[in-house]
Amino acid sequence: MKNFIEILVCYDIESNRIRKKVSDMLKDFGLVSIQKSVYWGWVIPAEKKAILHNIHNKYDLQISDRVLVMDVNLASNAKSILIGYSDIELKRFEDDVQLVI
Numbered sequence: 001m002k003n004f005i006e007i008l009v010c011y012d013i014e015s016n017r018i019r020k021k022v023s024d025m026l027k028d029f030g031l032v033s034i035q036k037s038v039y040w041g042w043v044i045p046a047e048k049k050a051i052l053h054n055i056h057n058k059y060d061l062q063i064s065d066r067v068l069v070m071d072v073n074l075a076s077n078a079k080s081i082l083i084g085y086s087d088i089e090l091k092r093f094e095d096d097v098q099l100v101i
Contacts, residue, residue, distance in 0.1 A: 003044065003045070004042040004043065004044060005042065005044070005071055006040075006041070006042050006073060006074060007041065007042075007043060007051075007069060007070065007071055008038070008070055008074065009031065009038070009039045009040075009069050010039075010067070010068040011037050011065070011066065012037060012065065012066045012067075013037075013065045013066075014064060014065060015060075015065075018061065018065075019037070022059060022067075023037075023039075026039040026041075026051070029043055029050075030042070030043070031043075040074060048069070055067050
């Protein structure tokens, strides 16, 4: 079985066009939007590498743009860290976690 990595991607990108492209790319890799510019999910190492490659080389980021991609362990603490989300959003997050664990 492949080893999955749980990652969190946060970004602050000025250009609407590039921000949309990054968002679409993250969704294509199966990441879930937790907030407008925050995505979470499970990927294999090659997918994480592809995400980083795309961000570095495919998109014309400006010097003021910021992107954070980091390994996390949120699934085990989901209930304690998700504050202000509706029961439906919490259920969706838990369902996504259950699909991978």
